Amino acid sequence: MTHALDQLTLADIARHLDATLVGDGGQAIRGLATLKDAGPDEVAFVANRAYLKDLPSTRAAAVLLHPEHGKTCPVPRLEMENPYLGYAKLSQLFDPVPARDHPGVHPSAIVAGDVTLGAEVCIGPHAVVEAGVVLKAGVVIGSGSVVGADTTLGEGTRLHPNVTVCHGVVIGKRAILHSGCVIGGDGFGFAHDGARWHKIAQLGGVVLGDDVEVGSCSSIDRGALGDTVIGDDVKIDSQVQIAHNVRIGEHSALAGCVGIAGSTQVGRHCMLGGGVGLSGHLTICDGVQVTGMSLVTNSIHEPGVYSSGTGSMNNAQWRKNAVRFKQLDDIAKRLLRLEKRTHNP
Template identity: 70%
Template sequence: MNTNAKHTYTLSELASALGAGLIGDGERRVSGLATLTDAGPDDIAFLANRAYLKYLGTTRAAAVLLHPSYAEHCSMHVLTLENPYLGYAHLSHFFDLSPVGSVPGIDATAVVDESVSIGERVSIGPGAVIGANVTLGDDVIIGPGCSVGPDCEIGARSLLHANVTLYYGVVIGKRAIIHSGAVIGGDGFGFAHDGSQWHKIAQIGGVVIGDDVEVGSCTSIDRGALGDTVIGNDVKIDSQVQIAHNVHIGDHSALAGCVGIAGSTHVGRQCLLGGGVGLAGHLEICDGVQVTGMSLVTNSIEVPGVYSSGTGSMPNKLWRKNAVRYKQLDDMAKRLTRLEKLGRGDKNDAQGE
């Protein structure tokens, strides 16, 4: 049970806000949100995965949000939705108590250049540094210790948590959330070699981030070498992701933790990249592609669908045997070709293979 909850809601209030059906007492109040197994008598729980149906009979929750087809299995108050997981996402905000330091004003320890354009109700936290010619839209929140370089633009209602760094000329759209430690607009990895040493290539592009984007903690998005690195609208990026120079990511895509995307690769709309996925440089990934975790993509993908590479875990002894066999695959393929030719009676070609 969430004993720290500051607000309680009636089930009728929650059902109305979610557009959900209600079975039971609409005046019953709840003060927390929890899983079926952890819920207490004043919590609302949710069921979005059939695997957890077995816990409906033992949950202590006051009410459960679930699909209408499961309502008959539930003896307590019920909220019904066709997509209960989406309902849970909306419901979570009713019980979110995280402070975001949104009191408007500029902390006395912040350093704000006199040329900065500041919208209405902007909050700039302790120790933040805002460079020249920056534009901050209405209701923007800049957390403690953030560094916003010259000529950046941050759209209305965007939030930078503590210690976010924006290099110069970064453009961020409306309602973005950037988590602590993220670095946006740093130099891309560009060097030329003369045979004996490396020579740095100036990265003179920028970074443009659309509306409703979320960037996880300690993620790096490099500026473009010539053109911009572009993150589309409603893109969700997890923590510790590396996005190299001139990468483009289409609207509504999502990248899980530790994804790495090399330079100049374009990822389409509605793409999903699992944890640890690596994309080589200069690739084109079409719309509607899902790449499962820890996969390495070295060629462009032109057909929507689910793609995987690598092998799943197995006992080490079996893995070592298979690793040896991987090295033998080319030889085995040649032997199979010879056998196929012999089977067709093409003995001369088979002998000359």
């Protein structure tokens, strides 16, 4: 799309999304909004049935939705089998464009003399780039960020302000690292002699594939011996902890506050909900979804949806159930004895 935002029409948007347009394609569109808030020059969308109640009263210029909901739409519509994907693509057209990154090194940045700078690289104020670093074309290093020695950042990768990438890390193309994340810090490795802890040097690195995104204040630890490896197109939310030697397969997604202990392998196309915890040295196969706040202590070898824990309830009921939980083993033994008596009178 080369149109300025004030020149976009519904027909333009339909072509961009490969959506079926029902209505006036000449309508100018200025932005996106919710069904409740959209005005006569904005597009809204429906990707969740819970919001269908707002559809009859919308004032939007058009609504992006699934064809099965088209007949109840009172305004022009853009029909797609996956309206949420359409919304994702459309949002990029209306994303406010930040100030253009001007290639070059800010005078306050500290850059080692042997750093390799590709074309159009931008290094912001007070950033530090250590010896032996390779920055491929189009890399942006935000203000206050640190890139450790012998690290490679692939083409088009962006570090937002105050990101720390430690030594010996390899990051692929078009990665996005948000503020406060740390890539390649030491893994949690210690040996105990009976009286005190002795630190285990973390000798591996971290490898991030292409199109990886890491949220703010997340940590991906370097490997103890081999590398911690994050596959292509993996999306990691904020405040996620990934321990040493973890491997995550391509196209997986981790929501906020996920914690993965060391040497666990997560397959491709997996989704871990918020607060999920994975114990160490597990294998999670491809195509697994773990719902929020679940604790996984055993390997998973079949794709599907997995959960653990209990849903919330009022405190009085929870206290009663907690007492009964402690009694389960005794109840199970008593039941087994009763079954034996029943079958062997």
